Amino acid sequence: MTRLIPAVLFLGGIPAAELNQLPSDQLNRGQTLFENSPKGIACARCHTAGKAGNPVGPDLKALAARMSPHDIAALMLARVKKHVQRVDLHDKTSLPAVLIHMGSDATELWDLSKTPPLRRAVSSTEIASIRPFPDWEHPPREAAYSLDELASIIAYLKYTATAAVKPVRAAEVDIRTRSRSR
Numbered sequence: 001m002t003r004l005i006p007a008v009l010f011l012g013g014i015p016a017a018e019l020n021q022l023p024s025d026q027l028n029r030g031q032t033l034f035e036n037s038p039k040g041i042a043c044a045r046c047h048t049a050g051k052a053g054n055p056v057g058p059d060l061k062a063l064a065a066r067m068s069p070h071d072i073a074a075l076m077l078a079r080v081k082k083h084v085q086r087v088d089l090h091d092k093t094s095l096p097a098v099l100i101h102m103g104s105d106a107t108e109l110w111d112l113s114k115t116p117p118l119r120r121a122v123s124s125t126e127i128a129s130i131r132p133f134p135d136w137e138h139p140p141r142e143a144a145y146s147l148d149e150l151a152s153i154i155a156y157l158k159y160t161a162t163a164a165v166k167p168v169r170a171a172e173v174d175i176r177t178r179s180r181s182r
């Protein structure tokens with residue numbers, strides 16, 4: 001089996017000294033959580049937001065510029081299922097994966113059974129089937145972020161997307177209530 005090793009393996013966190021100082025405490029907290037959160041798997045292991053990070057899930061820049069904090073929080077905590085596929089192998093194992101390229105000899109994918117996700121190629125002879133995987137759990141659902149932490153992550157995402165230094169309040173990201181702000 002061919003194994004594709006990404007040019008930069010994003011295994012460790014980004015050292016705190018290399019994080020940029022941002023213009024507010026909330027943005028600094030959000031950046032630290034996005035890059036290195038100790039809860040669950042940090043977002044940057046799987047997402048870019050216009051810059052550094054692993055492109056496993058969608059880039060979050062356009063979405064962060066467009067959507068309200070409330071709607072971004074709802075997406076993070078929803079059962080997202082557009083991109084993740086379940087790949088069943090002939091050896092009876094299966095794995096959640098984001099497909100990168102399906103060739104005739106091999107399928108290149110992000111293997112989400114590994115932490116952090118591993119980019120690799122699986123030979124077509126090994127694959128029995130590929131189908132939707134609606135039960136895949138997006139890591140932030142399990143990570144139990146507080147509302148303050150969610151607000152900080154989202155403020156940081158909006159800042160990287162728009163350069164706006166706008167505080168996000170905990171109440172705006174409480175998805176149990178409907179938001180009136182856009």
Ligand code: HEC
Pocket residue numbers: 034041042043044045046047056057058060063072075076080081082083084098112117138139140153
């Ligand atoms: C293990 C990898 C992984 C981690 C960690 C992760 N995500 Fe994701 N995320 C994904 C994948 C894959 C998708 C696409 C899921 C699908 O549609 O099937 C996704 C989808 C999303 C979406 C919806 C995007 C869209 O265009 O619909 C948002 C928003 C999001 N993630 C934000 C976050 C944030 C913020 C964090 C950190 C708190 C995070 N994610 C952590 C892999 C991850």
